[in-house]
Amino acid sequence: MDRKGFFGNWGGAYIPEVLYQTFQELNAEFTRCKNDPLFWQEYVELMSTYSCRPTPLTYADNLSRHFGGAQIYIKREDLNHTGAHKANNVMGQGLLVKRMGKKRVIAETGAGQHGLATATMAAKFGFACTIYMGEEDVRRQRPNVFWMEKMGATVVPVTNGSRTLKDAINEAFRDWVTNVDDTHYVFGTVCGPHPFPEMVAWFQSIIGLEAAEQIMKYHGKMPARIFACVGGGSNAMGIFKRFIPEESVELVGVEAGGHGIATGLHATRLSGTDASPGVAQGYKTMFLQDEDGQMKETHSVAAGLDYVGVSPILSDLWEKGRVRFESATDSEVMAALDLTMKKEGIIPALESSHAFVQAFKEAPQLTPADAIIINMSGRGDKDIFTIAHAFNDPSWKDFIIKRGLEYSQNK
Amino acid sequence: MQLEQQLRDSLEKKEILLMTHIVLGYPSFEVNREVIRQMVENGVDCIEMQIPFSEPMADGPVIVKANQEALENGTKVTDCLAFAAEMTARYDIPFLFMTYYNIVFKYGEKSFFEKARECGIKGVIVPDLPPAEGESFLRLAAENEIASILIFAPTSTGERMQELASHGKGFIYCVARRGVTGVKSVIGQDVAEYLQRCRKATSLPLAVGFGIQDRDDVKALVGKADMAVIGSQTIRLVDEKGAEAVGPFIAGLR
Numbered sequence: 001m002d003r004k005g006f007f008g009n010w011g012g013a014y015i016p017e018v019l020y021q022t023f024q025e026l027n028a029e030f031t032r033c034k035n036d037p038l039f040w041q042e043y044v045e046l047m048s049t050y051s052c053r054p055t056p057l058t059y060a061d062n063l064s065r066h067f068g069g070a071q072i073y074i075k076r077e078d079l080n081h082t083g084a085h086k087a088n089n090v091m092g093q094g095l096l097v098k099r100m101g102k103k104r105v106i107a108e109t110g111a112g113q114h115g116l117a118t119a120t121m122a123a124k125f126g127f128a129c130t131i132y133m134g135e136e137d138v139r140r141q142r143p144n145v146f147w148m149e150k151m152g153a154t155v156v157p158v159t160n161g162s163r164t165l166k167d168a169i170n171e172a173f174r175d176w177v178t179n180v181d182d183t184h185y186v187f188g189t190v191c192g193p194h195p196f197p198e199m200v201a202w203f204q205s206i207i208g209l210e211a212a213e214q215i216m217k218y219h220g221k222m223p224a225r226i227f228a229c230v231g232g233g234s235n236a237m238g239i240f241k242r243f244i245p246e247e248s249v250e251l252v253g254v255e256a257g258g259h260g261i262a263t264g265l266h267a268t269r270l271s272g273t274d275a276s277p278g279v280a281q282g283y284k285t286m287f288l289q290d291e292d293g294q295m296k297e298t299h300s301v302a303a304g305l306d307y308v309g310v311s312p313i314l315s316d317l318w319e320k321g322r323v324r325f326e327s328a329t330d331s332e333v334m335a336a337l338d339l340t341m342k343k344e345g346i347i348p349a350l351e352s353s354h355a356f357v358q359a360f361k362e363a364p365q366l367t368p369a370d371a372i373i374i375n376m377s378g379r380g381d382k383d384i385f386t387i388a389h390a391f392n393d394p395s396w397k398d399f400i401i402k403r404g405l406e407y408s409q410n411k
Numbered sequence: 412m413q414l415e416q417q418l419r420d421s422l423e424k425k426e427i428l429l430m431t432h433i434v435l436g437y438p439s440f441e442v443n444r445e446v447i448r449q450m451v452e453n454g455v456d457c458i459e460m461q462i463p464f465s466e467p468m469a470d471g472p473v474i475v476k477a478n479q480e481a482l483e484n485g486t487k488v489t490d491c492l493a494f495a496a497e498m499t500a501r502y503d504i505p506f507l508f509m510t511y512y513n514i515v516f517k518y519g520e521k522s523f524f525e526k527a528r529e530c531g532i533k534g535v536i537v538p539d540l541p542p543a544e545g546e547s548f549l550r551l552a553a554e555n556e557i558a559s560i561l562i563f564a565p566t567s568t569g570e571r572m573q574e575l576a577s578h579g580k581g582f583i584y585c586v587a588r589r590g591v592t593g594v595k596s597v598i599g600q601d602v603a604e605y606l607q608r609c610r611k612a613t614s615l616p617l618a619v620g621f622g623i624q625d626r627d628d629v630k631a632l633v634g635k636a637d638m639a640v641i642g643s644q645t646i647r648l649v650d651e652k653g654a655e656a657v658g659p660f661i662a663g664l665r
Contacts, residue, residue, distance in 0.1 A: 004543070014512055014539045016469045018564035018589055020571060160475055161465060173468045178590035180566060279513045280466045282539070292488045293517030294465040 005194025006284075008319060010312035013193035014282050018177045023193065026184075029100050030195050034202065043092050044206070050124070051081040051091065053206065057214035057373070062343040063360075070224060070366035072359065073373045074346065075211050075239060082120050084113040084349065084378030085207060085235045090186055092203035094121040097184045104128040104183040108172040110137055110165035110231065111304030111351060112144025113378055114188035119153035121186075129153040132171040134164040137303045143382055162297050165231075165307045169281050189232025190311035193282030197313050204238025211373055212242045224370035225250040225362065228377070229354040230325070231267070231304045233311030235377035244322060252362075253314060254354040256300030257327035265299035269310040270318045271325035278309075285312045301330040301390065302350035304378075328357035334390050336360055337380065349378035350386065414533040414558040414581035417505050418616050418638065421456050427629060428456040428638040429664060430618055431645055432509065434477035435460050436486025440494055442654050446645070449658035451502045454665070457638065459536060460498075462491045462510035469511075469538040471593030473643040473650075488518060492530050499531030507534040507560065512548075515540075520548055524555040534558035534581045542578040549578055560584050563612070565605050572612030582616040582638065585609050587623065593643030596622030598631035606635045629664050639664075 005013050015023060033039040047053040056079065060072040077085035090107075097105060105127045109115030115131040122129035131148055135157040138145055148155050161167040169192070176185045187196040190204070215223050226243060228236035230253040243249045258266035261274070269275040269286045278287035280295065288296045288308045300306040317323040328336070336356040340346055348356055352375070359374045366372065380387060388396040421428055431450050433443055443460075450458060463481040467474060491508075499506050508527060515523045515537065527535065535557055540548060542561065552559040558581025563572050565588060576583060585606065587596040596602070602619075609617050619632055620640030629639045641664070648656050 012544050014544055016538050017562045018566050021566045170466055170468050174591045279516050293513040
């Protein structure tokens with residue numbers, strides 16, 4: 001980090017004045033936590049007793065054999081409590097909130113995993129909790145909405161703008177400026193104003209720290225490549241951070257190609273050429289925007305990747321050539337998901353499946369002496385409605401129709 | 412003439428000034444034109460024209476909707492600049508741009524200020540650009556004799572206010588309360604004390620906005636601040652009763 005809160009040309013804290021004081025406090029508390037080894041110890045302890053850390057690194061022998069190239073390893077963030085890497089960041093911020101003495105947390109959510117993790121943390125720590133979620137995502141991720149509400153959170157569907165993640169972020173900021181005294185905004189990804197990118201990357205870095213140890217144990221040397229999907233970029237930063245100084249390890253971020261980059265219906269900020277530098281949602285990064293600076297609509301089958309901006313840390317690593325960016329289309333994602341379920345009995349989330357797509361493209365180019373790691377950021381069960389719909393699964397459809405009838409008759 | 416002096420001259424004749432807000436292109440430039448005419452004819456002292464942005468983070472529902480619809484109507488930054496030039500040529504009061512930083516950033520700070528100056532704009536309000544991130548912005552504004560209007564919030568400490576004031580020009584925009592635009596503020600003891608703190612921190616004129624909606628609100632600010640800012644309320648009024656309702660509303664505020 002160069003200038004305060006900047007990673008090269010990217011980042012900063014473009015915040016309204018009303019939040020200035022609270023950011024001062026947040027920065028001070030975060031600095032204290034970073035410098036206190038007992039804090040990290042407490043965090044790891046919490047994650048190993050409440051969540052499932054360390055998460056396993058699974059050797060995918062059937063997939064490895066299928067592609068006949070690199071040895072494929074999967075980092076199992078799906079086995080975290082609440083089913084995704086989001087828990088890492090949320091529990092860490094929860095500890096921070098306790099130290100700051102705030103009583104209420106708010107969060108934005110796209111796929112619902114961050115909202116779910118935040119609702120869980122709030123229930124455990126006794127905080128009031130409000131989750132902002134784009135109306136479109138509420139529709140796409142009904143099961144997560146159900147669980148958030150069951151855990152006592154209020155889920156507010158956001159009807160402004162494109163009704164997805166960026167609009168939920170705006171709405172959460174509006175809540176925060178109103179209730180700043182007692183409320184902490186649990187930002188879900190490595191974006192937003194400083195110190196969030198750095199803070200979230202710090203909590204998520206636990207993924208890479210574990211993965212480095214595990215791959216050394218199983219494979220005896222560093223992996224050749226690491227693949228992670230990139231929405232905001234938190235799971236990617238989580239696994240990449242430890243490996244950035246390891247020059248032999250190629251880091252690959254996979255963005256949502258949607259219906260294909262040429263169609264304009266995608267969310268590729270760093271792998272395509274449609275994005276340009278901008279400042280919104282509190283930070284400077286590459287945004288999908290028009291020539292006036294108005295944000296564009298994005299598209300992905302995966303709600304968690306459907307976002308106009310990207311981590312300023314990743315923009316910096318992209319600019320410096322340290323991370324390579326690729327994209328996967330919706331249909332490639334469904335094929336990779338199908339293959340992974342059939343070969344390994346593992347169900348990656350639609351978001352995570354993007355990383356699988358690119359890993360499958362590259363595995364055959366490598367040799368069995370090489371290992372690659374796919375960061376499986378979350379599990380796919382949450383996407384059952386979307387996945388079943390995309391597979392056009394007849395027995396699932398039949399079930400829904402019958403259940404619907406049952407409900408409408410018993411009204 | 413510089414913005415601050417222009418406001419001070421008006422303050423010679425009035426006990427409190429009025430600033431109003433419009434969102435450019437909402438519901439149309441045609442209606443903007445009529446609304447501004449009514450505002451100026453009924454004694455408004457300053458008008459902030461918001462260049463719409465797709466992510467208006469600091470605004471409440473009324474202005475958010477106006478931003479969104481202005482963009483859906485196809486409003487472009489170049490249209491806003493042309494409209495501004497037309498208004499400043501027609502009326503003597505100072506006109507300001509309010510927008511979010513990305514609009515300026517994407518246009519290019521240097522080109523934006525040169526163009527704004529050419530259009531006769533006197534000041535800019537950009538709520539998501541703190542001075543720490545706005546070094547070149549503040550410099551280019553000054554070079555083009557456009558006032559960078561900075562914002563005080565109730566959460567700002569005295570020290571912070573002084574720091575902000577050292578970068579501010581024209582006047583200080585004091586946000587009356589925590590929150591976003593358009594929610595009614597009660598001008599009570601808290602606000603009075605807050606405005607005293609603001610006054611202590613700067614000799615620039617003080618404008619108070621966020622939730623100022625009627626004659627009582629404006630009256631309550633007399634002696635405590637120099638200018639009352641009416642934002643969402645006129646937009647709401649135009650939505651409900653049309654542009655012609657604006658004149659009588661403004662006339663009834665003082």
